[in-house]
Amino acid sequence: MLHRDSRGLALSGADAAAIAGFEAAQHQFSCYIGDPVATIDAVIERCPQFVLAHAMRAYLMLLGAEPAGLAPARESYAAARLAPANDRERGHLEAVRQALDGNLIAAAAALEDVAIAHPRDLLAIQAGQLLDFLIGDSRMLRDRVARALPEWSPAMPGYHAMLGMHAFGLEEMGQYARAEAAGRRALELEPRDTWATHAVAHVIEMECRPADGIRFMRDSVAHWADDSFFSVHNWWHLALFHLELGEVDTVLALYDDAEKIKGAASPVVFDMIDASAMLWRLMLRGVDVGPRWQPLADAWAPLARSGLSAFNDAHAVMAFACAGRHDLVEAVLSSQSDAIRGAGDHGRITREVGRPVALALAAFVHGDHAAALRLLRPVRNIASRFGGSHAQRDLIDLTMIEAAIRSGEQATAAALVAERADLRPASPLTQLLRGRLQERPAAA
Numbered sequence: 001m002l003h004r005d006s007r008g009l010a011l012s013g014a015d016a017a018a019i020a021g022f023e024a025a026q027h028q029f030s031c032y033i034g035d036p037v038a039t040i041d042a043v044i045e046r047c048p049q050f051v052l053a054h055a056m057r058a059y060l061m062l063l064g065a066e067p068a069g070l071a072p073a074r075e076s077y078a079a080a081r082l083a084p085a086n087d088r089e090r091g092h093l094e095a096v097r098q099a100l101d102g103n104l105i106a107a108a109a110a111l112e113d114v115a116i117a118h119p120r121d122l123l124a125i126q127a128g129q130l131l132d133f134l135i136g137d138s139r140m141l142r143d144r145v146a147r148a149l150p151e152w153s154p155a156m157p158g159y160h161a162m163l164g165m166h167a168f169g170l171e172e173m174g175q176y177a178r179a180e181a182a183g184r185r186a187l188e189l190e191p192r193d194t195w196a197t198h199a200v201a202h203v204i205e206m207e208c209r210p211a212d213g214i215r216f217m218r219d220s221v222a223h224w225a226d227d228s229f230f231s232v233h234n235w236w237h238l239a240l241f242h243l244e245l246g247e248v249d250t251v252l253a254l255y256d257d258a259e260k261i262k263g264a265a266s267p268v269v270f271d272m273i274d275a276s277a278m279l280w281r282l283m284l285r286g287v288d289v290g291p292r293w294q295p296l297a298d299a300w301a302p303l304a305r306s307g308l309s310a311f312n313d314a315h316a317v318m319a320f321a322c323a324g325r326h327d328l329v330e331a332v333l334s335s336q337s338d339a340i341r342g343a344g345d346h347g348r349i350t351r352e353v354g355r356p357v358a359l360a361l362a363a364f365v366h367g368d369h370a371a372a373l374r375l376l377r378p379v380r381n382i383a384s385r386f387g388g389s390h391a392q393r394d395l396i397d398l399t400m401i402e403a404a405i406r407s408g409e410q411a412t413a414a415a416l417v418a419e420r421a422d423l424r425p426a427s428p429l430t431q432l433l434r435g436r437l438q439e440r441p442a443a444a
C-alpha cells in the first residue's frame with residue numbers, strides 16, 4: 001500500500017504510525033527542539049525499510065559538521081540504499097552519498113533537484129538550506145525556499161518552517177525588512193520555531209539594534225531556550241547584543257552559565273564554535289577572559305586533526321592559540337595540509353579560505369598583527385566559502401580592524417572602521433573603535 005505524508009508525498013517502506021513519527025521528527029528538526037534522533041530511531045525500529053527516515057537520520061548526523069556523525073550517517077545510508085525507493089527518495093540518497101564523500105556542493109545540488117521536482121519536500125529544502133549554510137551559498141539560502149513557496153499554503157504542516165528558512169535566506173541576502181516580517185510571521189504560526197527566532201535575531205544583529213535584540217530574545221526566551229538543541233547559539237546571539245552595548249559582565253555571565261552558552265562544557269561542535277567566537281571577540285576588545293581558553297582548547301583537542309570543516313578549524317585555532325597550545329595549532333595546520341592535497345570541496349575551501357584564516361588567527365595571537373592583516377585581506381571577501389553567517393564572519397572584519405590598529409597601519413584601520421560605520425552608524429562598538437584609532441600613533 002502506498003503511503004503519503006501530510007503534504008501528499010509518497011513514502012516507501014512506511015506505515016501510518018511510522019509516518020506520524022517521521023512527521024513528529026521533522027517538526028522537531030525544523031524547530032530545533034526535542035530529540036529528533038530518538039524520534040526517528042523509533043520510526044526506523046518500527047519500519048526498517050523506511051527510506052526517508054534513514055535519510056533524515058543521516059542529515060541529522062551529517063549537518064552539524066561533527067566528525068562523530070560520519071559513522072552513524074554511513075550506517076543510515078547503508079541501510080537505506082538496500083530498501084526499495086522512489087525517484088525522490090533516490091535523490092535524497094544521492095545527496096547523502098555526496099555529503100558523506102565530502103562533496104557538499106554536489107549534495108546541495110542533488111537536493112535542489114529533489115525540491116524542484118517536489119517543492120513540498122520540507123526535508124529536502126531544510127537539509128539543502130543547512131548545506132547552503134555550510135558552503136556559504138547566501139543566494140541559495142534564500143532562493144531554495146523562495147522557489148518552493150508558491151506550492152505551499154499557510155494551512156500546510158511545516159509552513160512556519162518555510163517562512164523561518166526564507167527569513168534567514170532573506171537576511172543573509174541583506175533584505176532585512178522582508179526577512180524580519182517573514183520570521184515574525186513564522187513565530188506567530190509556531191512560537192517554538194527556534195530557527196525563525198534565530199533569523200529575526202540575525203536581522204536585528206545586522207541592523208545593529210542591540211536594545212531591540214535584547215528585548216526580542218528575552219521576551220521570547222520561554223519559546224527558544226528550553227529543550228532546544230539550538231539554544232546555545234540563540235544565547236550567543238543575545239550575548240552579541242549585550243557585547244555591542246559593552247555589557248561585558250553580562251556577556252561573561254552568559255558564557256559561563258551551564259544552561260546558556262555553556263563555556264567549554266558542551267562537546268557539540270556548533271556550541272564550541274560559539275564559545276570560541278565569543279571569547280575571541282572579548283579578547284579583541286581587550287577583555288581579560290581569565291582561564292577560560294584552556295578548558296575550551298581541551299574540548300577542541302580531539303578535533304584538531306578531524307579535517308572536516310575549515311570553519312571548525314578556524315574556531316579550534318582560536319582556542320588552541322589563545323590557550324598557548326601551539327602543538328594543537330600545528331596539528332590543525334598539518335591536517336589542513338593533508339586536506340589541501342586531497343580531492344573534494346573541503347581541500348579547495350581549506351586552500352582558499354581555511355588555511356589563510358587559521359594562519360592569520362595564530363599570527364594575531366603571536367603578536368604578528370601585520371601578518372594577520374596581510375593574510376586576512378585577500379580572504380575576507382571570499383570567506384563565505386567556508387560557511388557560517390555574516391554575523392559569524394564579522395569576526396574576520398573585527399580581527400582585521402584590531403590587527404590594523406595594533407600593527408600601526410593607521411590608514412588601513414581608519415578605512416576599515418569607516419566602512420563599518422557606514423553599515424552600523426549607531427554602533428557603540430564602532431564608536432569604541434574610532435576612539436582606539438585616536439589612541440594609537442601611526443607606525444613610523
Ligand SMILES: [Fe+2]
Nearest residue numbers: 198233389391
Ligand atoms: Fe546565527
